[in-house]
Amino acid sequence: MLNRLGDVFRSFEDLDVRYVVVVGIAAILYGVQRATLDLDILIEASPENGRRLLDALRRAGLGTAALATVEAVLDNEITVFNDRVRVEVLTSIPGLSFEQAWARRQTMNYRGRISSSPRGTISSLRSGP
Numbered sequence: 001m002l003n004r005l006g007d008v009f010r011s012f013e014d015l016d017v018r019y020v021v022v023v024g025i026a027a028i029l030y031g032v033q034r035a036t037l038d039l040d041i042l043i044e045a046s047p048e049n050g051r052r053l054l055d056a057l058r059r060a061g062l063g064t065a066a067l068a069t070v071e072a073v074l075d076n077e078i079t080v081f082n083d084r085v086r087v088e089v090l091t092s093i094p095g096l097s098f099e100q101a102w103a104r105r106q107t108m109n110y111r112g113r114i115s116s117s118p119r120g121t122i123s124s125l126r127s128g129p
Contacts, residue, residue, distance in 0.1 A: 008057070015052045019043045039088065041087065042092075044098050073091070
């Protein structure tokens, strides 16, 4: 699964998409054994970031991103893109703002396939004290 997400993560990095990985893949990146088939991300819900997100998904080969608009993504709590891989885009999580998640992110690198950067290209929530 993570091998197929390499193009998605590279596109997010190239286009400066602000997001954090949450739920299943985040657990895998921390070493928890899990059979998950999708990528769940919480995004900064701004028009600029929404445009970068859709451009990145199209660049990574997710054709269903061409069917979505920035407005539609931002108007919904979750939007699912299901092509080569399944990506679930969340604009909110009850009890957690994007700003809180972004401040607590940790950049991850998985088997050299996913590059990390100070921008948090592969980010994951950490349980804090």
